[in-house]
Structures are given as structure tokens and as C-alpha cells.
Amino acid sequence: MNRSDLVHTWLPDLRAAVAGLYPDQVDDVVDRLVERSSRAADERADELVQRDHRRLIDQAWYQSNQRVGYMAYLDRFAGDLRGVADRIPYLTELGVDTVHFLSVLEPRDGENDGGYAIRDYLSPDPRLGTPADLRDMIHGLHANGIDLCLDFVMNHTSDDHEWAVAARNGSAYHRGLYRMYPDRTEPDRWEQGLPEVFPDMAPGNFTWDDTLQQWVWTTFREFQWDLDYSNPDVLVEVAGIALELANLGVDILRLDAVAFTWKRLGTNCQNQPEAHLIAQALRATVAMAAPATILLAEAIVAPTDLVGYLGRHDLERRECELAYHNQLMVQGWSMIATRRADLALRSLSQLPDHPGRTTWFTYVRCHDDIGWAIDDDDALAVGVTGSGHRAFLAEFFRGDFPTSFALGTPFGVNEAAGDERTSGMAATLAGVTSALRDGDAAALSHAIDRVILLYSIAFGWGGIPIIYMGDELCQADDPSWRTDPERRHDTRWAHRPAFDDDLAALRNDPSTCTGQIWARIRDLVEIRRSAGVFDDVDTVSRPFDAGNVHVFGWRRDNPRWGTMIGLANVGETAVTVTNRPVELTHDLLAPNDPDPWLLRPLQVRWLADPGPLATSPS
Ligand code: GLC
Ligand code: GLC
Numbered sequence: 001m002n003r004s005d006l007v008h009t010w011l012p013d014l015r016a017a018v019a020g021l022y023p024d025q026v027d028d029v030v031d032r033l034v035e036r037s038s039r040a041a042d043e044r045a046d047e048l049v050q051r052d053h054r055r056l057i058d059q060a061w062y063q064s065n066q067r068v069g070y071m072a073y074l075d076r077f078a079g080d081l082r083g084v085a086d087r088i089p090y091l092t093e094l095g096v097d098t099v100h101f102l103s104v105l106e107p108r109d110g111e112n113d114g115g116y117a118i119r120d121y122l123s124p125d126p127r128l129g130t131p132a133d134l135r136d137m138i139h140g141l142h143a144n145g146i147d148l149c150l151d152f153v154m155n156h157t158s159d160d161h162e163w164a165v166a167a168r169n170g171s172a173y174h175r176g177l178y179r180m181y182p183d184r185t186e187p188d189r190w191e192q193g194l195p196e197v198f199p200d201m202a203p204g205n206f207t208w209d210d211t212l213q214q215w216v217w218t219t220f221r222e223f224q225w226d227l228d229y230s231n232p233d234v235l236v237e238v239a240g241i242a243l244e245l246a247n248l249g250v251d252i253l254r255l256d257a258v259a260f261t262w263k264r265l266g267t268n269c270q271n272q273p274e275a276h277l278i279a280q281a282l283r284a285t286v287a288m289a290a291p292a293t294i295l296l297a298e299a300i301v302a303p304t305d306l307v308g309y310l311g312r313h314d315l316e317r318r319e320c321e322l323a324y325h326n327q328l329m330v331q332g333w334s335m336i337a338t339r340r341a342d343l344a345l346r347s348l349s350q351l352p353d354h355p356g357r358t359t360w361f362t363y364v365r366c367h368d369d370i371g372w373a374i375d376d377d378d379a380l381a382v383g384v385t386g387s388g389h390r391a392f393l394a395e396f397f398r399g400d401f402p403t404s405f406a407l408g409t410p411f412g413v414n415e416a417a418g419d420e421r422t423s424g425m426a427a428t429l430a431g432v433t434s435a436l437r438d439g440d441a442a443a444l445s446h447a448i449d450r451v452i453l454l455y456s457i458a459f460g461w462g463g464i465p466i467i468y469m470g471d472e473l474c475q476a477d478d479p480s481w482r483t484d485p486e487r488r489h490d491t492r493w494a495h496r497p498a499f500d501d502d503l504a505a506l507r508n509d510p511s512t513c514t515g516q517i518w519a520r521i522r523d524l525v526e527i528r529r530s531a532g533v534f535d536d537v538d539t540v541s542r543p544f545d546a547g548n549v550h551v552f553g554w555r556r557d558n559p560r561w562g563t564m565i566g567l568a569n570v571g572e573t574a575v576t577v578t579n580r581p582v583e584l585t586h587d588l589l590a591p592n593d594p595d596p597w598l599l600r601p602l603q604v605r606w607l608a609d610p611g612p613l614a615t616s617p618s
Helices: 003-021 026-043 046-057 074-078 084-094 131-143 162-168 185-191 232-248 273-289 303-310 326-338 342-350 376-381 386-397 426-430 432-438 441-461 479-483 491-495 513-530
Strands: 069-073 098-102 105-107 118-124 147-153 156-158 206-209 214-217 224-226 252-256 294-297 322-324 359-363 409-414 419-423 464-468 541-545 551-558 562-569 604-608
Touching (some): 003 026, 003 273, 026 232, 074 084, 074 098, 084 131, 098 252, 118 131, 118 147, 118 232, 131 147, 156 162, 185 206, 273 294, 273 303, 303 326, 326 342, 326 359, 342 376, 342 541, 359 441, 409 491, 426 441, 432 441, 441 513, 441 562, 441 604
Parallel strands (some): 098 147, 252 294, 294 322
Antiparallel strands (some): 105 118, 409 419
């Protein structure tokens, strides 16, 4: 690999992005970004350059069916950076090769939105350890075949980041990195189009700062200051940080809140075309120096906006390689609440295919609330209204609907906008917690089946499936947030418990729900790894009509490994599937079952021809 080849490979992407963002300053901004990237390339450690080489040879490394992800708050999982080494055997036993550790970099003092208000992007939280500990941890992960995903909080800094401090001290350059207004005139105009992300915790999108005597744009909490990407200095500074993180050895940079990065008056300031150009510019700049590092879009947006972050536009663009499949996640929960698959079929059929070199992060739960991203047209197509169905899901998962098994907690309730999101661990939302409370063995068995059904869709869809810490142990909500003054107004802490070693000790005991869930998730890991149909190269998943409203069907046509049919029975009775796109006779998940097209309630099947690549072409 030759550095100038890398620059030339990515220069057209960079120039196009910068020309779209800053048409009057293209040469200057491109030069500054290329200069940053060549400085980073000079400083890149030899072992990371080796990693670059390996990944330029194996370019589809992140599309492999060997990938299994795990996400956890680092302190809650391992205590501190050094503690991670002691947890590596656990990760390896589970089969994980990609970890997303949250809340690693130094946050502001006091409340910090679970680590998303960063004071220093280049140092770890001192409570977790030193910069040397961070380097050792990354080294230890890599030595054990585990890649690291870290948050790159690029929409905002904390209000005590050095740029914010300099702005308060009167530096015009640093004031220019943020969006500030002397009075309410402009904020009031912008507010007309803006929703509120945290309506109860942080109403409105602007915060008055006494020192500055200005209203500062704060989309999220009052201490998270939005950066102003219409100023190219912001892009150059942020790209510089991305390059430093790549040089630390971060394999996947998670572009936090990327959808919010560009503001346009008269819009809701999300998913603007320029937000995609910012991702594209970062993609190109990082790739010029650190081709081993890829980008993950954290764009928890409506289905119509989602695939753009993977570069699907009128023409394909090189943007993020990975994005959260929040639509698949939402549809999974919607299916187990309604026991119907028609809305999922409709909504997922509408999604355009993602570009060939990209794939999904598939997941069931994460550290955030679930926003009920049901599209109005999709809802109408199956005979319900969007607002009605969203309200139903919120009610169902907070446990107030008559047939509900869930015990979730509302998040971000906005009565004026008719919006309510949901917090809770998978076990809580799927009915494990209520079944245990009621001592109801039959309900418990169904609840466990629901957790596994959702994980079987995440693991069987394609992409990198993510296990959210605790789900593999059937862990319940953490009630302690309710009495902690720093956490009690943010219900997301309900599903951010500490790792439970007592529960982990039960993982090989099949008489416990922990043992059952653990064994079945382990099966998903191993079976997926053994089956080439889950490799994502040149392969996308598409839903199909299985001929029964209670069965969700999806198929993958892998050019090397053949077809895979996924089936999930979300209904309450057994079903024989008659709409069979291909007559497959083998279920990877239950290879001894005589009839792979017969599904009991809450059963998932992965139908595919087993075995290695064919030995002779036909
Ligand atoms: C992302 C994070 C979320 C955080 C927000 C603001 O959505 O996942 O936890 O509150 O960004 O940084
Ligand atoms: C991010 C997500 C949104 C979530 C919020 C708080 O903005 O896009 O869905 O509700 O963070 O967790």
C-alpha cells in the first residue's frame, strides 16, 4: 500500500463532499483535510499499518458471518480499562469478536448523558485509567482477535470542552465552532421546525449561557453544545480527532447523532443532504491515513432516511460502511406485540437495498430508548394509522395494554407531539420479568422464546449482530436509577445495569432462564458462523410474503453459498408455511426436525443447504 495511492483513491469523494458543503472554499478545505490525514499517516504505528494492509487485502472483513458484536458501558462491564483483560475470556466464550464500549473518553464533570458529553476526545475518563491503560486495552483486545468500536460524538461537545472554555474566554475562533445567538429572535425562528429530543429533561433546543450572554444551540442536554458544521473549521477539527482515534487503534468509529449535524432553517434539521456529505468527507479523510478504520452511522431515523447513511442516494456514494438497522429492531418488537408480520413485511420491503460494500448493525436492544419509528404510509397500507400504532406500542411496552406482557418505562414523553418512547431491558420488554413476578412457568417459556425470536432475526438477517450486555444472561432492569439524583430523570438508566457476576455464574445451568438464553444465543453464534449464507458480500436480505399474516419471512440469495430462507412465527398457533420461494428442506437451527416448514408459536427457522462450498461447478 502506497500512501499517495490511498489519497488518490479517496480524493474524488473528498472533493465532492467539500464542494457540496463549502462551494467557495473547496481547494483550501480539501488541502487542510489532506494535510491532517498525511500528518496522521506519518504518525501511524507500524502495527496499525500492518492492520491496514491486512484489511486492504480482506476488504470485506466487516461483512463476514464470523462477526459477532457486544456492546457495554465499559465501567459497568469491567470496572475500568485494566479490568477489560479479565473479561476477555468471557467475551471469547460468548463468541464475540467486535466490542462497542460506551463512555470511555473523558466526559464533563457531573451529568454527562451517559458519556455523550465529552470534554476530551483524546483521553480516557480518568476514573477508568490512563492513556497508557487505554492503549494497553486496545492492544489486548486486538491480540485476542477482538475489534473495538468507540463512540465519536461529533454533533456536539460538552460545555467544558476546551473549545467551549475558550469560547467563554472570548476566543472568536472558538465561538465560531458553535451556534450562538444574542437574543431569542433566531432561536425562535429555528424552534418552529425543531422537535425536542429530550422534551422532559431538556425542553427546547437552545440554552442561555450567562458567561457568553448568548443562547447556545443544544439539541440534546443543556450541556451538549452543537457544533456548527457550516464553518469548515469544525469539519477540519473534527476530522483531526477522528484521525487520532483511528491512530489509537479504534476499528469502528460510531458517528453519534450524525443525522443532526447540519441545520437548515424551515426544516427539522435532521437528515439534511449535507449531513451525508459530512460523513462522506470524514470517510475519505480517515481512509487516506487509516484504511483499517470504518464508520458506523448512528442515525436512528425514519425508514426512508436510513439507507442514505450507507451511501444509497440517486447515485451511490462512499459514506458509512455500517448503520444501525433500527427499522428491523422496531418491527421485531412491533411483531411480538401485535402477533402479526404484515407491517414488518410492508415496511422492510420499502427499504432500498444497501450498497454492496456496506452492511447493518442488527440489534434487539441498546443503551438508548426505543423510538417507535413507524412510517405513516406503511401503517396505512396495513389498515392502521401511524399515530395510532405508535401510541399502541408505547402503551403495550409500558405494560398498560390489556394483553401486554411488558413492563417497560416511558422515555421522552411529549404529550403535545403525541410521542412516547420506551426504556427497558429485552427481558423486561419481552415478558420475562412479569412471568417471574407471577411465577407463571408457561408465560416464562414464551417470554424466553420471544427474546430468542428477536435475537434470531438479528442474527439471521445479515450484518453484524450485536448483543447488548446483560441480554445474554437474561438480565432484568436496574431499579437503582430511580433514587440516584444524577440518573433519576433519565429512564434509559433502567436498561443500563452493571454486569451481574452472580447471574453470569448461572450461564451453564439449563434450569435457569439465564442458562437457557445463554445456550440459545451461543447456538445462534455458532450456527451463523458455520453457514456461509450469512456472509454479506454481494448479499442483501429482503422480506417476502410467507402467505400467513403471523409468519415473518425473509430471504438471502448469496451468490457463493446459495439461498437462505428465514421464518419467524410471531403468532400463537402452529403454522405450516405454504408460500415457499425455494423448496429447502434443512433448518440450520433444528437440523433434525422432519418438517422445516412447520413452525410452532414463536419459533424461528433458518432454512439453507448446509455444508461447504460445492466441490465441482455445475
Ligand atoms: C446518541 C446516543 C445517546 C445520546 C445522544 C446524544 O443518540 O446513543 O445515548 O443521548 O446521541 O449524544
Ligand atoms: C438519539 C437517537 C434518538 C434517541 C436519542 C436519545 O438522538 O437518534 O432516537 O431517542 O438519541 O436516546
